[in-house]
Amino acid sequence: PKSTVAWSWLDRIMERGTADSSAVPDDTSSSHVVEVSLREVLCAGAVCWAAWRYFRYITCLRTYGRDMTAMAGKADLVIGRDDEIDRVIRILCRRTKNCAALVGAAGVGKTAIAEGLAQRIVAGKVPSKLAGARVIVLNLTAMVSGTTYVGMFEERMTDFLKKVAAARGKVTLFVDEMHMLLGAGAATGTHMDAANMLKPALARGHIRCLGATTDDECSKYIEKDPALERRFQIVHVEEPSTHSTISILHGLKPRYEMHYGLEILDGTIDAVVHLADRYIAGRRFPDKAIDLIDEAYTRIELGGENTVVAPDNVAQVVMDVTFIISTVCACHVVLCLN
Numbered sequence: 001p002k003s004t005v006a007w008s009w010l011d012r013i014m015e016r017g018t019a020d021s022s023a024v025p026d027d028t029s030s031s032h033v034v035e036v037s038l039r040e041v042l043c044a045g046a047v048c049w050a051a052w053r054y055f056r057y058i059t060c061l062r063t064y065g066r067d068m069t070a071m072a073g074k075a076d077l078v079i080g081r082d083d084e085i086d087r088v089i090r091i092l093c094r095r096t097k098n099c100a101a102l103v104g105a106a107g108v109g110k111t112a113i114a115e116g117l118a119q120r121i122v123a124g125k126v127p128s129k130l131a132g133a134r135v136i137v138l139n140l141t142a143m144v145s146g147t148t149y150v151g152m153f154e155e156r157m158t159d160f161l162k163k164v165a166a167a168r169g170k171v172t173l174f175v176d177e178m179h180m181l182l183g184a185g186a187a188t189g190t191h192m193d194a195a196n197m198l199k200p201a202l203a204r205g206h207i208r209c210l211g212a213t214t215d216d217e218c219s220k221y222i223e224k225d226p227a228l229e230r231r232f233q234i235v236h237v238e239e240p241s242t243h244s245t246i247s248i249l250h251g252l253k254p255r256y257e258m259h260y261g262l263e264i265l266d267g268t269i270d271a272v273v274h275l276a277d278r279y280i281a282g283r284r285f286p287d288k289a290i291d292l293i294d295e296a297y298t299r300i301e302l303g304g305e306n307t308v309v310a311p312d313n314v315a316q317v318v319m320d321v322t323f324i325i326s327t328v329c330a331c332h333v334v335l336c337l338n
Helices: 002-022 030-064 082-092 110-123 140-144 152-166 194-204 215-222 242-260 266-279 287-303 311-322 326-337
Strands: 065-067 099-103 134-138 171-176 208-213 233-236
Touching (some): 082 110, 287 311
Parallel strands (some): 134 171
């Protein structure tokens, strides 16, 4: 629709120029006719240039990025991460080194903090420097894909960074798995990767950036590049406690009940957290608790008999996942309920 409006205005300008030219008397000097025609041509050229620049800006961000603020209303509520979100906001509002890196184990909710930032921006609960800003998720896969010739990746990345910098702080770049910046694009035949192209803009504070990576990948990749590491302020994301995980599940409860059309008891949420803490090793809260309650929902939905998710259903899922003897798991459920 916007392109149609732009072309309609261009048609009106050209028609006006034609009408003005035909309305000029014969005795009018040729210089005046040329002046009128030149004015209309310049106006048309300015409109075309503005439309081209606007649509090129929008197309570039949409091709290699995803607007997280536009999807903020569909994302789950972020509970128990107010301190981390406040810390990220303070870093992004700095004049220089205004880039934050979320570092934590897999499954603790690093991406959820970025979603919480987007939700706060939409709600208007941010300082004036971030008011009306957008959180754009960088899609490195789309940017690298199809770069068959040397220089194509550099051209795409440079163009994308120019568009982000042109927003004058109203675009916050979110890079999930930020360690992938090191080496991204180097396979095209050059020694220039995305991290080296991003460093100058980050050093001058022209781009606000938020990254996320795990502790192991940070020590393995990010810390080995001191120039990139010092441009990011580390925000450690710890695993939530069992009490915080219970609060998170209570906050997600209405979304799950609406999605599956099944009711979940409060005692079931407590059983989910305690069973996940006791029997599911090698994973972190709240990820393993959310997966457990999600699978319990699907188990009831496939059975089609019950309309309430009970602790026994969660215990059955734990037995299927961990191959624990039913009597041991059932006894632990009784202890959780008591």
